[in-house]
Amino acid sequence: MTNSIHILIIEDSEDDIEMFLRRLSKDGFDVSFRHVSKPNDLEEAFQEGGWDVILCDYFLPGVTWQEVLQSWAISFSRNCPLILTSGITDFDSALEAMHQGASDFISKADLSRLSPVIRRELEKTEIRRQKERAEAELKDSNLKLKLALKSLKNIQDQMIAVERFRALGEMASGIAHDFNNALMILQGSVEEIESQRAAPQEIVRKMRTQIDDAASVVRRLKDFYRTSPASEETAVDIDAVLQDVKEFTKPKWEKTVAEGGESVVVEIGETSESFVWADPSKLREIITNLIFNSCDAMQETAGKITLSTRSASGFVEIRVEDTGPGMTPEVKARCLEPLYSTKGPDGTGLGLSIVSAVVQSFGGKVLIESEPGEGTVVSLYLRRAEISELPEPSCHRSISELRPVRVLVVDDEPVISRLLTKQLSSLGHKASSLTNPLDVTKVMETEWIDLVLTDRSMPEMSGDNLAKLVKALNPETKVLMATGFGDLMIAKGETPEGVDLIVPKPISLEVIVDSLEALFPVCPDSVALSG
Template identity: 30%
Template sequence: MVKPPTISRRCGFIIGASKIARDITDRKLAEVKVQAQLARLNLLQQITRAIGERQDIQSIFQVVIRTLEEQLPVDFCCVCLYDPAENCLIVTSVGLRSEALAMELAMTERARIEIDENGVSQCVQGRLVYEPDLAQVPFPFPQRLARGALSSMVAAPLLVESKVFGVLIAARQQAHSFSSGECEFLRQASEHVALATHQAQLYSALQQAYEDLRQTQKAVMQQERLLALGQMASGIAHDINNAISPVALYTESLLEKEPGLSPRTRSHLETIQRAIDDVAQTVARMREFYRQREPQMTLAPVDVNRLVQQVVDLTRARWSDMAQQRGIVIEMRTELAPDLPAIMGADNEIREALTNLIFNAVDAMPNGGPLTLRTRVAQENGLDSQQPSIPKLVQVEVIDAGIGMDEDTRHRCLEPFFSTKGERGTGLGLAMVYGTMQRHSAEIEIESAVGKGTTMRLSFAIPTAPAVGTAVWTAATSVPPQRILVVDDDPLVLKSLRETLEADGHSVTTADGGQPGIDAFLAACSQGNPFPVVITDLGMPYVDGRKVSNAIKTAAPQTIVLLLTGWGQRMVAEGDVPPHVDRVLSKPPKLRELRDALARCLDVRAA
């Protein structure tokens, strides 16, 4: 029988020493693991603090990638966003140290990574993927990384509310180089990145919501200002139209009944007449400059060259006399194309638009200089070519040599209430020009640079058919003398209407308000001699024109009632004509329109 060997004291000492060495080694390894874990925890805290200080997604991605490249470290790192509709990843951010390799791998920013039959397909389902040896993975994306000398990869999903919106990819050149602790660290890091990204998205959405709210409030305020402007316009329209009505009536009467006027005097009166028409149209459109083409706007052939000359005359005081009082010389130049085709439009609106542009140009030239008005025929492509297949345009350019505009001002100058003139500006001039161009289906272009002046270009389509004048109805015979009652609360309007109507042979009685007008009419009826025609203003205190017309028609239904108002065309277009009114006339009244209305109404009554 063999006896077991006897262990000497020395042998026992050796066995104990070996055990102690193993314990020390295990402790050292444990310490290393703990230190590594603490380092990763510290790194995670660094990442958390860094991304917590940022509110934009791209900045968050960059700080995470840079930290992983430098301190984990990794040889390649990027973040991709997941597009579920296209089932692909879009490279969104690449590390600075990874850029060269990203170029080689065709993984620069905005590059696509297809997911079908790909090694990251599990990652977009919410699972962390670790490939220890990319050379052994038979899928396109891992093989692409392997061709770039990368051997191991971790793909960590970025999840928000259990939905993957992106992937964090980290790779190294050495195979089997990611420990389980590093994989867990990348998983935790991806959670922090996902949370920070979600918060950044919420912050961005909140900022956008605040911006949308601010813009909405701004738009509401602008609408309130526009509404206030419209209400103010309604309030002052009556006074403005009353003020210019005598001028309009007397000017038209002088031009018609005074053949001995000198050419200079006649020209001045015609300029006054055009200016009055423009004032009336301006008042009528103060609330309308951002609406589409108004139904009441009548289009007629417009001679643009003639219009330009009229505008030069109308604005002469501004660009010549007033400028010279400040020691400024503005040289007005006109370059008018011969044989310019007529366009279809409202001449008063286009004239007003050009007037506004000239005023702006004068204001932009504090040191004076040339101011050019140019007309030409151009193609829709902006060239002066003669290709018949391209539609042609009539263009009017107002070119100044002033201070010019920067890009922001150029983009905003057409906005209502935007002005660079401080207290001197209303911010409505160019907005009204823009409204005019909209109503004419025309275009406005602005070319400007700081210190190089401004060119404002208006482009109007040339009608495909020759422009013809609109037929104007005229009475077959002159209007026979009538007994007319004129009702208005403004003594100057009453006086001018009475004198111009009496010049046409009518017998005119005036009443200085709604109730006096009704009383005068009823008194005439009681005497068996009612007025066959009544002309009444709309806006009067206590008893307005509607009440007057109602009372007149109730007492004598056959009486012709003409209503004067500054909103005449607008009332007709919107169907707001009072039921007891035979015809609505705009203020300031015109003799030819008065005669036309009387003739039409008398013809209808006779029929």
């Protein structure tokens, strides 16, 4: 059996080199080699590398075997065996050499051990290399496993978050229904106050805005069921929005008192008197969110929050600037990520991510400037609405133009059924109400009913089943479903059989008029309201 071997021979005797080569050839080795004897040549040979074995004379001119060993250990990390050879058999010298790292010690007087030692060292080297490769592969596998586990943990966290959102979404549907019923009563009361001549109109306006915003927040619960909620964009007076938000958030920032006893101050700086394309309610909500974030950041040291706007090449920049502690680079890099929070258990990690998502849905972008100790500036860039693009004021037909209709209101909440009946009557319609849908059959068998206005969630009979019943009793009777689930149903494209139109609660007089226009158009070319 012939073994190819590439040897570096460090030797100053040509005769000894010839003796090594004859012995190895005799023992079956096919040898290629390089011979060096000077220190400079030795360094070059070590840099060349690729040696299977190094044979080094114990006594060399100009360099000691210890220096050769040191250089060898650095260059080859002991992955190439180095065997010392000597014409003098000295047991102590052999022990010392091997103690300092030499693979073996061979006497030139007896080369019978040369080939067996080389074979043994080659095997050991191969085993060591295999072990190192296995360890490297194991290390790589461990790293991949750690990354996989980290990825799995992230996926698990996301799944938990998704499950949490799903559960919250299911809870939200019930909350939306109950909350919208409460808002319905508040809205009806405000409209009743508004109709009085001596009503304080500014206070009424603020109350209506707050009710509309609360209703919009509830409508956003439908986002649990939709991946891309559509934005109802219109041209918004951003300066008016900033004034409203400052007023609405006053209870929060006035009560944010730092350790020194000073409270946070909110000011409106320079403004550009601009309009932007946005959903006004969502815009108020995200600016409110930013003010609350700034207040939370200034719990220890009170400061100032400045709201301002300026033009920016087809966009309007809305700036929310605070003098708080600022963000570290790490926090700034991750602050827009969903579920990332620096507030511990008190934070959801959704605030800024929602701000970013809403702004992007308006075709804008969010930029954040912040340095530790230098405060934070959050800039919202929204598309400018030019004056020529502003919509004309909407014109509804007067109440007198609407044909009076006979309406039966069915809602298990007595207050809401009475309120709707009163609103319809104020519009000139003949309205009556029931709180038990099981009584509808008796009424419709004795009276002509043009419209049944029904809730959806009722204990005795659902609005879905009531709609089927109404159409069975009289196919010409319209069914208007007014429900706290309205936005969720519209978002999911869900229209129960027999229902002609769905409107979400709370319902204003304007919505009632729009609904009646859609269901009972005065002229054939009237445009129906989409539900």
